[in-house]
Each structure stands twice: as structure tokens, then as C-alpha cells.
Amino acid sequence: MNEVAVEISGLHYDYPDGTVALNGIDLEIQSGEKVGIIGANGAGKSTLLLHLNGILRGDGTVRVFGSPINKSNLSAVRREVGLVFQNPDDQLFCPTVYDDVAFGPRNMRLAEQQVAERVSRALRLVGLDGLERKSAFHLSIGQKKRAALATVLVMDARVLALDEPSGNLDPRARRELMALLKDLAETQVIATHDLGLVADICSRVVLLDRGKVVADGQGHDILENRVLLEQHGL
């Protein structure tokens, strides 16, 4: 079980306009761990997630299950690391929920039969079975968030990178989502402002500020340290 899922060392990233987003990140995430990435707006949380499957490639190395991300293994890495975006409208772009969830497996060039099996399994897992033919436009935000999650679960990703999974959800949808995330055995990297969710799900918390890791440890140690949190904009 104690395989290293993600290993980041000396990661720097500047946005094209010169803003420094990541300023020397070192991080090791064990397989099966659920890690909460917290930090103020602009701390670099989302940028860090975009590095986990090679969408952004800053200076430094990111290894996924031991192999450093490079051009030749991008598609393999994206199969291992499923990235769920903050706004489900960015993630769900197909005419129907089914097509959206099937998009990843079809890109993996699976046979349509296998695609169908995987899609129905993923939709059942997130509790959206029966809505295959719906357009994403007709889903509630909670359903959209779960559909977005299904689009990566369907690829059998071993690492889930989730950007603000509970953002914009009403309390019940948030509870349901948290229960779902708790049940999933995959390694999870969750970037969020929702400290309640972190406390509930994540055994480990990483606090970012201005592109640097300022604290990394047991969830409750960090979440109960109010001085630390306030110092870094939380």
C-alpha cells in the first residue's frame, strides 16, 4: 500500500504575465492518502493541481507512481490522475451526460461495449444512473459536480485531483458529496477553502501561501492552529 503516488520536487511555475504561482514546492503523497490542499485565494492550489497530470509543466519534477511526467507518458499519466475542475460547466461539454462520461474511455480507444459498462458503473457510483440521456444543462449543480467526478472515475484513475469539490453546493449536496469522497478508496488531492470538508475527509493537510508549502501535517494539528491559519489568509 505504501507506494508513492505523487512526488513533487522543486516545482516552480510563473504565469505568462509574470505572476509567480508556485515557488518551490516539495511534496510527497502516498498511495491511498487523502490530502487537503488549503490556502488563500491565489495561493497556488489550482495551479498545483494542474501540474499533477501534466497540463501545466513548470520547472522541477513531478513523478506519478515513480515515473516523471514528460511528453511521451502524458496520456498514461492522465489515465492515472483524474482531474476534476472547479466549474462543472467547464468539464461537461458534450450533448449528453453519457457522452461526457464516455469521453475519457473513448479517448483510451476502448471498445464501445467496454465504454458502456464503465460509464454505467461510474454513474451508479456517483448516484446518477438513469440520467444518461440528460443534457448537462438540465442538471442541478450538485448533479453536475457528481457527473464531473464520474468523468474521471470512469477512467479508473488511481489519483483524484479535485478543485473545490464542494464549491457552490447546498448543505445536502455537500454532505452527499463528502460521503461519496469518503467511500472512494482512490488517492485524493483536494484543493479547497472548505475546512469542514478537509477536517472530515483528509488525514493530511498541506497549507499553501504564495506558491510555497508553509505547513504540512496531520489534519487536526493544522486546522486547530488558528494563528497559523490566520497568518496565511484563512
Add this chain to the structure above:
Amino acid sequence: MSKLDQPVLPFPRRVDARIKLISLVLAVVICVSTPPDRFMAFGGYFAYLLLLAIVVRPSARTLLGPVFVVLPFIMLCAVFIPFLHQDASGGGYNLGIGRLSVSRSGLLLFWNVLVKALFGVCSIVLFVDSTPFPDVLRALDGLRFPRLTVMLAGFVHRYAFVFAEEALRMKRAIDSRGYRGRWLWQAAVVGRMIGTLFLRSYERGERVYLAMLARGFDGRMPFSGQASVRAIDYGFLLTVAVVFLGLRVAAL
């Protein structure tokens, strides 16, 4: 939109979308090729549409909305024809208002434009209303339309509503801050709104692309396979072909 998720499927909805598309084109081409004075044939064509409409049962608004959008354009172009067109052998009608008269061949030409446009619009409305949009896209792909075009149409369909909602939210936001849109200088606000919408769409496009990359997109759009065309579908196509060709030949 409301019909998109309808689970109960009366007959025309169940026909394969590719077959529906082919029969639509066939019917329209035959109708357009009919000389304008074969009134019986046009009666037959519209009887077919009426039959379809009875089974598909579009709401009055779905059916008439597009008709009233298209009609003014046709009228604008065609309404002068009867006045300007000269009969070769005389036989126009004097309207009794000064020297205003309409020519017989001009009237026929006007009728020609009107009836064919109306047939085209109504057939398309009935097709769209009886076919969920994802099926239309799949049908276009199945009929070997360029995949890029099909993909673009899919994106437009998916995001048009998202953008409309965004524009609506923005309008509410400026309205709640006392914007009345009464003075010329306030036009600048609308300009900025459009600019902002454009920027947001542009950025969304970037994010959607990233989300596609994250799921292994490599520039080739994967589409699902096509269901096979059944006997009932061929039956539908054959019926349409026989009826329309029959009417057309009878009108020769």
C-alpha cells in the same frame, strides 16, 4: 429543449435520425422542384406535413415561432414581384388604386417562393422537434459530415444556454445598480458587457480545452458507434420517397 429528455417515443421520434434527415432533404428537394402551378401536388406535400404534425404534436409556439421569423424576410423579398413582374401575354389584375396592377406570372412566382419556403421551414421544425439534438449530431456524423463541423455544432448547443444565462445574470446585476438604458451615454455599458462576455467565453474555451486534455483528448474527437438502421426505418424512407415521387410525377 423540453422535448430533449422525453422518454415516450411515438413513431416519428423512433425513426433513425439519419433516415429522418435523408427523407427531409428528399422531400424538400422534390417540393422545390415542383412547378408552382401544380396546386394538387403542393396540397399533397402539405397533407404529409399535417400528418407528421399530428403525430409529432409540436406546440403551436415551436411550429409557428420559426415560421414567423422566416416569413417577414420572404415577404420583404417577394412581395414586390407581382408588381414588378411583367406578363408576357397580358392578363394581370388591376387593383383599382391608380394605375397599380399585379401580373399573373408575378403572383405565381410569389406563391412559388412563399409555399416552398413555408414547406422547408415546417419540415425542419418537425424534424428538429421530433429528434433530440444529440441524435441529430450523431446522424450528421453517421452521414459523414466533417467531424469538426459536427463537433462545433455540439459545442454551440452545449454552451449557448450557458452564455445566455451568463448574459442574463450580468443584465440583472447592472439593472440592480440602477441602469435604465435610456441615455446614449449608457450604451457604453452594453458595449462593455458584450466585451466582458466575450472575454469570459474565451477563457471558458481555454478551461474546457484543458478539461478535455485532462481526459486524454488528442485532437481527434471520439464518437460513439452508430446503431444499425432497421427495417422500419427503411420503410419510413421508402414511404416518403414513394409518396413524394408519386405526387411529383403526377404533377408533370
